[in-house]
Amino acid sequence: MTGPTGAALGAQAVRGGRGGGRRRPPPLRARVERTARLSPHLIRVTVAGPELAGFNYPGPASHFKILIPSVAGAPLTLPTPGEDGLVGYDPDAPVTMRTYTARAFRPESGELDVEFFVHGDGPAAQWAIAARPGDELGVSSPRRSGFALDPAARWLLLAGDSSAIPALGTILETDPAIEVTCLVELEDGQDAVPFAARRSEAIEWVIRPEGSAPGAALREAIAGRARRLGAGSFWVAGEAAAIRQIRADLLDTADYSREALVTRGYWRGGHSNHPDHDDGAEPID
Ligand SMILES: Cc1cc2nc3c(=O)[nH]c(=O)nc-3n(C[C@H](O)[C@H](O)[C@H](O)COP(=O)(O)OP(=O)(O)OC[C@H]3O[C@@H](n4cnc5c(N)ncnc54)[C@H](O)[C@@H]3O)c2cc1C
Structure with a gap:
């Protein structure tokens, strides 16, 4: 399930990296709405879908996982985390998981912006370059903000x-x-x-x-x-x-x-x- 590069999502990845066994909420299914090239190497992908009603935006620099088909263009089969591993994980339709920042989330429209620095031939970078409206992906929900201003800082x-x-x-x-x-x-x-x-x-x-x-x-x-x-x-x-x-x-x-x-x-x-x-x-x- 998981290759040496960690490219495909395996049971450990969903059960939690540190210590494992931690049950996580299932990923939310979303679709690409539109893309915009902000600069030669930065692509904004706006995703949406009814399941994003369950997306939590805790604040600046919060991160989450994207899950994309490991084989370009293949249908997306999302795994479901369970107590004892993965329910519905399909080894014939593996998914790749990477970490990204919630650049903006608009709860009123259920739209989430993700910005990809397209650095080379990494699967996530390549997915972003090829992304078209309607393409499916899974997203986890961020759990915490990655920045808090120290009130004493000048x-x-x-x-x-x-x-x-x-x-x-x-x-x-x-x-x-x-x-x-x-x-x-x-x-x-x-x-x-x-x-x-x-x-x-x-x-x-x-x-x-x-x-x-x-x-x-x-x-x-x-x-x-x-x-x-x-x-x-x-x-x-x-x-x-x-x-x-x-x-x-x-x-x-x-x-x-x-x-x-x-x-x-x-x-x-x-x-x-x-x-x-x-x-x-x-x-x-
Ligand atoms: C908390 C957190 C938030 C992040 N938020 C974002 C974000 O919003 N936008 C974003 O673009 N990235 C973000 N990243 C970085 C992103 O997760 C990595 O760049 C990721 O490795 C990209 O996956 P990939 O499939 O394209 O490449 P991988 O398969 O992971 O790597 C393939 C090869 O590319 C190299 N590589 C990976 N990333 C880069 C890079 N940035 N520059 C040059 N070489 C690279 C690797 O060393 C490897 O050799 C974040 C990472 C973390 C931990």
């Missing part, structure tokens, strides 16, 4: 790569009533399009030099800002190895406290389906 430094643009957009749109800077690392400068309806003046683009590792330029840009500036906080997401270096810089070199940081590994070079709960605190192989 400034906020947001940072991420292209995969974090949707989450950064949801945070900027909360219009925090403090000084905000938002650093975004791009591989392709043509992707530098404003992505938030509010506080877009806070966005500063960091173009990745050719041959540089993902996140290295972002790390440098953050280090340039991370003098001890008093009460403030950081929210940073991107490639998992880079996030570890950025977190270590902020804790060890710039001497910030853990409480001032939210760091998230969103993907990992050379690995498929990076776990959705990577806070960058533990070493990776």
